[in-house]
Amino acid sequence: MQQFSMAPTEMVASLWRNRYLIKTSIHREVVGRYRGSFMGILWSFFNPVFMLTVYTFVFSVVFKARWHSGSDSKTQFALILFAGLIVFNLFAECVNRAPGLILANASYVKKVVFPLEILPLVNIGGALFHLIISFAVWLLAYTFLFGTPHLTVLLLPVVLLPLILLTAGFSWWLASIGVYLRDVSQVISIATTALLFLSPIFYSTASLPERFQMIMHLNPLTPIIEQTRDILYVKKVIFPLEILPVVNLGSSLFHAMVSFMVWLLAYLIIFGMPHWTVVFVPVVILPLLLFTAGLSWWLSALGVYLRDVSQVVGIITTALLFLSPIFYSAERLPERYRFVMHFNPLTPVVEQTRNVLFWGKVPDLKLLSIYLICSLLVACLGFAWFQKTRKGFADVL
Known part of the structure; x- marks a missing residue:
């Protein structure tokens, strides 16, 4: 049969x-x-x-x-x-x-x-x-x-x-x-x-x-x-509002990839072949993506009810630019400030990215694992907050 x-x-x-x-x-x-x-x-x-x-x-x-x-x-x-x-x-x-x-x-x-x-x-x-x-x-x-x-x-x-x-x-x-x-x-x-x-x-x-x-x-x-x-x-379309922060994140990720290609080209011209550790860049960036997604869901929902949020966030991101180890290394800070610096969620990503791109060091997988778990928790909480508060969007808008 x-x-x-x-x-x-x-x-x-x-x-x-x-x-x-x-x-x-x-x-x-x-x-x-x-x-x-x-x-x-x-x-x-x-x-x-x-x-x-x-x-x-x-x-x-x-x-x-x-x-x-x-x-x-x-x-x-x-x-x-x-x-x-x-x-x-x-x-x-x-x-x-x-x-x-x-x-x-x-x-x-x-x-x-x-x-x-x-x-x-x-x-x-x-x-x-x-x-x-x-x-x-x-x-x-x-x-x-x-x-x-x-x-x-x-x-x-x-x-x-x-x-x-x-x-x-x-x-x-x-x-x-x-x-x-x-x-x-x-x-x-x-x-x-x-x-x-x-x-x-x-x-x-x-x-x-x-x-x-x-x-x-x-x-x-x-x-x-x-x-x-x-x-x-x-004339009504049910749009999945929760994807807006993800779309925003995707756009930023595209610009980050273009900047990364420029960095690689500059490194090739000036120093030659980059270290093989550049392959770890996606591993280092992943926790940051989850953290950013969670924060974006939370802020986009909060911004519907509190219009001043965008002004506050603008000030905080400017301050964060100088409070992150971008223009300097965390090791150059006095010992008593290094501990405080690591409360900055950008610190581990910035330093690990610098290590794998320029210094040729393998990333600290234990640190990244902890960061990944925390970022995943932030993403889940941010999404839950967004879904919980979205019912009132139409009333406010």
Whole structure:
């Protein structure tokens, strides 16, 4: 009996190996669905147009529904609702059809050698086609009613990627179990209908009582629907603020690398080949990077609430320039000051860097190990402080 690999790499390999077959099968799936009808594939366009028209009439005219933001626009609710339905329909279409995929293609199992694992991917490809059409209808409606959409609509593929992976996993599982348990398709149909009303499509999570909001976020569709609605209509992007200090650190590290290359070039011209100990520079710098990251997280959060922090830090860094062993060696200081100098977090890094670059000495690994542990603690505490205080950023700003 043929053995089939269960490795995650095989999932990607199969997708690449059968990419042309998948493309052809998706085309046949989309075209075949409308074959024989008078308008053919145009139904894929008219169906979301009709549904959007119905939603607009029912919710804006009959129910006079308004989104929780309080806008008086009669068409706002329909567009916000339709944005959520675009996401839900992708998931529901794929999951509802998944249990019967193998059963509907039994000839692929018995008569030909066919990569059955691509059937759920073909199903997802067909659903993605309809999602793109629905999205185009949404864009046309938004442009007609409100003008040019927000630039954040370009982030839609990023938001949908986790949903596609989630749907693929569910589809593979359901397609397989549906061969052995024929009742699965009935159960899934009921579950997706319930999920339609248990997902924040007709309402916002923020409109629910506090005790139900946590339960709502257990629904895997909730974050995707809300993020889709945010980037399409609310013009809101959830940006990972915690990476800003890291980006700042990365930029500084780039300039440090350029300066290091200049130093190497100057050393080569003046003294010749540098000492082999220069290879220890990354080891020496690593604790400083962690320490700087932790301090940056702490200061960036504190700076939101206390605007004077930047002025204080500017003074301290200027003082630190002269209180660090940069223009002099720590050994030249009187004995009673050396102990105090080592409380400066820059002292061990500056001296160890000088040792490995110029003097050809192997770094003090014991000292660096202690420094690394302390820096790691500073990084964890700084990140925890940032995450703890970030909830109030919007209130202050």
